[in-house]
Amino acid sequence: MRYEAIIIGGGLGGLVSGIRLAQAGRRVAIISAGKSALHFCSGSLELWSKWREELLGLSESHPSHPYNIVGLERLERYTKEVKEMFRRAGMSLVGDFEKPHYRLTPIGGLKPAWLTLEEYVTFGAKSDLEGRRVLIVGLEGYLDFYPEFIASGLGRLGAECRVEKVSLPELERLRESAAEMRAVGIARQMQGEALERLAEKVSGLAEGCDLVLLPAVFGLADEECFRRFARMMKPAEVRVAPTVSASVPGVRAQRLLSEEFVRLGGQLIQGDRVVSYQLDRSGRIESLSTINHADILFRADDFILATGSFFGRGLVATSENIVEPIFGLDVVAAEAREEWCGEKILGEQPFQRFGVRVDGRLHPLKGGRPVENLYAVGSVLAGADAVKEGCGAGVVISTALMAADEILEQNGKRKEESL
Amino acid sequence: MKYHKRVSSENNFEQCIKCTICTVYCPMLEVNPLYPGPKQAGPDAERYRLKDPQICDEALKYCLNCKRCEVSCPSGVRIGDIIAIAKAKSRHGHSVRDRLLSGSDSMDGVVASVAPALNSLLEKKSVRRFMDRCLAIDERRPMPKYASERFSSWFRKSAQREQEGFGKYVTYFHGSYVNCNYPELGKEFVRILNAVGYGVRLMDDERYCGIAKISSGLLRQAERDAERNVEAIRKEVAEGRRVIATSPSCALVMREEYQHILGIDNSDVKNYISLSTRFLYRLWERGEIKLAFKEDYHRKVAYHSACHMEKLGWVLYSTALLRLVPGLELVMLPSQCCGMAGFYGYKKENYDFSQAIGEKLFERIRQTGVDTVVTDCETCKWQIEMSMGLEVMNPITLLAEAIDFEKTRDLNQNK
Ligand SMILES: Cc1cc2nc3c(=O)[nH]c(=O)nc-3n(C[C@H](O)[C@H](O)[C@H](O)COP(=O)(O)OP(=O)(O)OC[C@H]3O[C@@H](n4cnc5c(N)ncnc54)[C@H](O)[C@@H]3O)c2cc1C
Ligand code: SF4
Ligand code: SF4
Numbered sequence: 001m002r003y004e005a006i007i008i009g010g011g012l013g014g015l016v017s018g019i020r021l022a023q024a025g026r027r028v029a030i031i032s033a034g035k036s037a038l039h040f041c042s043g044s045l046e047l048w049s050k051w052r053e054e055l056l057g058l059s060e061s062h063p064s065h066p067y068n069i070v071g072l073e074r075l076e077r078y079t080k081e082v083k084e085m086f087r088r089a090g091m092s093l094v095g096d097f098e099k100p101h102y103r104l105t106p107i108g109g110l111k112p113a114w115l116t117l118e119e120y121v122t123f124g125a126k127s128d129l130e131g132r133r134v135l136i137v138g139l140e141g142y143l144d145f146y147p148e149f150i151a152s153g154l155g156r157l158g159a160e161c162r163v164e165k166v167s168l169p170e171l172e173r174l175r176e177s178a179a180e181m182r183a184v185g186i187a188r189q190m191q192g193e194a195l196e197r198l199a200e201k202v203s204g205l206a207e208g209c210d211l212v213l214l215p216a217v218f219g220l221a222d223e224e225c226f227r228r229f230a231r232m233m234k235p236a237e238v239r240v241a242p243t244v245s246a247s248v249p250g251v252r253a254q255r256l257l258s259e260e261f262v263r264l265g266g267q268l269i270q271g272d273r274v275v276s277y278q279l280d281r282s283g284r285i286e287s288l289s290t291i292n293h294a295d296i297l298f299r300a301d302d303f304i305l306a307t308g309s310f311f312g313r314g315l316v317a318t319s320e321n322i323v324e325p326i327f328g329l330d331v332v333a334a335e336a337r338e339e340w341c342g343e344k345i346l347g348e349q350p351f352q353r354f355g356v357r358v359d360g361r362l363h364p365l366k367g368g369r370p371v372e373n374l375y376a377v378g379s380v381l382a383g384a385d386a387v388k389e390g391c392g393a394g395v396v397i398s399t400a401l402m403a404a405d406e407i408l409e410q411n412g413k414r415k416e417e418s419l
Numbered sequence: 420m421k422y423h424k425r426v427s428s429e430n431n432f433e434q435c436i437k438c439t440i441c442t443v444y445c446p447m448l449e450v451n452p453l454y455p456g457p458k459q460a461g462p463d464a465e466r467y468r469l470k471d472p473q474i475c476d477e478a479l480k481y482c483l484n485c486k487r488c489e490v491s492c493p494s495g496v497r498i499g500d501i502i503a504i505a506k507a508k509s510r511h512g513h514s515v516r517d518r519l520l521s522g523s524d525s526m527d528g529v530v531a532s533v534a535p536a537l538n539s540l541l542e543k544k545s546v547r548r549f550m551d552r553c554l555a556i557d558e559r560r561p562m563p564k565y566a567s568e569r570f571s572s573w574f575r576k577s578a579q580r581e582q583e584g585f586g587k588y589v590t591y592f593h594g595s596y597v598n599c600n601y602p603e604l605g606k607e608f609v610r611i612l613n614a615v616g617y618g619v620r621l622m623d624d625e626r627y628c629g630i631a632k633i634s635s636g637l638l639r640q641a642e643r644d645a646e647r648n649v650e651a652i653r654k655e656v657a658e659g660r661r662v663i664a665t666s667p668s669c670a671l672v673m674r675e676e677y678q679h680i681l682g683i684d685n686s687d688v689k690n691y692i693s694l695s696t697r698f699l700y701r702l703w704e705r706g707e708i709k710l711a712f713k714e715d716y717h718r719k720v721a722y723h724s725a726c727h728m729e730k731l732g733w734v735l736y737s738t739a740l741l742r743l744v745p746g747l748e749l750v751m752l753p754s755q756c757c758g759m760a761g762f763y764g765y766k767k768e769n770y771d772f773s774q775a776i777g778e779k780l781f782e783r784i785r786q787t788g789v790d791t792v793v794t795d796c797e798t799c800k801w802q803i804e805m806s807m808g809l810e811v812m813n814p815i816t817l818l819a820e821a822i823d824f825e826k827t828r829d830l831n832q833n834k
Pocket of ligand 3: 445447456484485486487489502
């Protein structure tokens with residue numbers, strides 16, 4: 001099979017690159033071994049866990065951070081562009097690069113964020129919580145949401161919080177199965193009468209409150225579900241708070257971005273793993289082999305590696321070292337196994353920064369030399385600590401768009417030369 | 420037995436990182452809270468089954484063997500295979516019925532000779548009621564029609580002689596569906612292959628691929644057939660021929676499940692087993708064959724990605740081939756299970772779940788407003804035809820309708 005560009009990995013990085021290239025009219029395919037880390041999305045695309053000033057000094061404080069390759073100027077532009085990309089795919093993000101806001105964590109903490117899905121609660125400043133009367137509603141039998149923690153977190157900032165639990169007959173049924181009393185199982189029930197009943201019950205409890213928080217269990221396929229619910233809830237403002245385990249808005253994001261990619265003419269090949277590659281005589285990557293397609297190779301002019309970190313097996317830890325399993329690219333990692341992990345689980349974890357080494361145009365290195373028609377994007381890259389720095393999606397989006405732009409630019413040049 | 424050995428050491432349940440992604444994509448879990456879901460029924464319970472193989476779960480019988488969990492799992496856990504093996508060991512369900520639905524090669528000849536009578540018998544309300552009450556085959560589900568002449572008989576009588584003199588050959592694995600229920604598909608396949616310059620052979624002793632038996636947990640019976648098939652395929656491959664199926668489930672089971680579930684080593688021949696559309700598209704893409712289409716052809720169809728096509732990852736070949744047809748308007752349906760899963764939907768205890776799963780797909784089909792659906796899988800065809808009354812075609816059938824055979828033969832300078 002022949003394409004102009006092939007992307008390995010269909011997580012946030014692969015999809016964002018893919019949409020950009022497909023939109024520019026390229027024949028592009030994404031090959032993905034399984035679903036991605038998007039399923040655990042907290043509701044925010046994180047750019048940096050502290051404030052903007054710190055980003056300005058990044059080239060000195062964190063010289064090997066991928067943001068230094070992208071540059072702040074492009075980071076700012078890409079943040080705007082991705083908001084527009086999400087909008088076209090059917091998701092509204094609030095916030096922007098100039099003015100960060102606070103998002104809520106599942107255990108009631110506040111963290112700075114730049115872009116957050118509209119249905120999630122955000123606060124302009126911590127002082128906004130002073131005197132707010134907040135109702136936090138849990139669902140009977142649902143254990144992946146912690147209203148008490150949220151209440152105590154917001155309470156510390158001066159909000160008056162009340163916690164209530166509601167039950168719905170539609171959810172009773174789910175209790176028969178341990179697997180289904182999860183955000184996704186609940187979201188499947190949240191339609192028609194169940195949605196109305198929930199709105200009615202919650203409205204009854206919301207007397208005297210100016211903000212109502214519920215777990216993010218609305219709309220596996222579209223945003224409309226939550227909007228419909230919110231309209232029924234007037235006059236109180238209603239928002240969702242993150243849950244743990246597979247996240248409903250994350251599942252929706254995976255789906256809507258995939259559909260957008262296909263709608264733009266992209267070829268999405270799911271459930272298949274790229275296992276090896278072939279070089280042409282000049283040393284460029286010519287094709288890829290996968291498990292399912294075996295002897296039929298995937299050929300392209302350019303390739304993007306968006307295989308993620310350890311979670312999706314973009315990086316693999318063997319008993320001796322850390323490897324990038326497809327191409328055997330150069331990896332930045334501590335040599336001694338004892339140095340992979342920090343002692344405190346919530347402390348600094350060195351393995352978070354492990355990843356593929358790239359040059360200034362995102363070409364990964366192999367044996368110290370850049371691989372010319374390959375680009376590495378997203379969490380497979382070395383240098384960032386998504387957890388400590390809160391820069392997971394920011395690194396993914398900015399490098400994904402940059403690689404796509406590089407490909408478009410190089411292609412443009414190649415075309416000009418051949419004219 | 421081989422699969423008992425495999426299960427304790429070689430399947431990869433320990434790769435599961437408990438991310439729960441598979442539970443999001445299981446169509447059965449969505450409609451049936453009694454089903455524990457892929458994570459729990461698969462890798463989670465496997466730990467306990469390793470301690471005590473007798474630990475089994477009645478609810479495993481709900482699994483459709485659709486493999487959508489495997490397609491979504493980022494860790495490559497063979498969830499469907501783990502469940503299929505566990506299910507076979509526990510064996511709940513209706514064994515006379517399961518054997519009947521899974522079929523036996525020795526009966527096929529008899530069935531064909533009495534096909535017209537059998538068809539009208541199976542249409543009778545009283546007979547369907549009897550099957551429902553005594554065999555737990557749901558009376559609301561019409562049985563597939565039997566052809567009065569088996570494909571293999573037709574081929575040997577009317578087509579074999581014409582296969583002489585081609586420079587290149589493939590071996591056709593027709594499977595029980597083409598052989599007993601829908602020989603036309605096989606005839607169309609032969610016609611297209613001949614037109615592009617390939618002669619067609621059949622295996623000396625083709626057995627059922629075994630998908631129905633594996634799904635019903637009848638592994639020992641499946642194993643016998645599988646061993647003979649692998650032997651026969653080896654012979655074809657040794658003589659330089661690929662083995663091509665028109666049914667994606669036949670291709671999947673022979674490529675993957677023979678090894679993963681039955682423990683039969685097929686690694687030497689696995690990659691010579693392919694699907695009609697994949698085989699044709701690959702030749703076309705390399706410029707080794709040419710296709711000419713009728714000039715006045717027009718049709719609008721929606722393409723449904725069958726579960727086993729999704730698992731094979733081969734949807735792109737069927738759709739790429741269809742996109743070659745000028746005058747064909749192709750709407751892609753979102754990939755989801757139709758609920759039928761082979762003979763699963765025939766079993767009385769499954770009928771309602773089967774239709775509840777299918778309804779979500781039917782709704783999407785209705786929205787497209789087409790009157791024809793194209794899908795590679797025969798049992799999706801039964802399900803959509805029965806539930807919606809639409810025409811459902813295999814891509815090969817559509818190609819046979821759209822191809823200008825005379826021109827195509829000329830272009831390929833046949834024989
Ligand atoms: C549990 C978790 C929660 C997170 N939550 C957040 C959050 O709320 N906000 C935030 O900003 N960031 C978050 N992050 C950070 C996260 O890494 C990024 O936001 C982002 O989703 C990563 O995207 P990616 O495309 O780089 O990789 P992934 O999402 O991991 O996608 C990689 C894809 O490549 C596929 N793949 C791997 N190898 C192959 C191969 N050989 N062949 C084919 N396909 C292959 C995988 O199956 C996978 O689908 C989280 C990360 C994790 C692990
Ligand atoms: S998707 Fe795979 S790794 Fe995740 S819970 Fe299911 S089986 Fe385990
Ligand atoms: S094979 Fe299908 S029905 Fe069975 S567990 Fe997996 S997704 Fe569910």
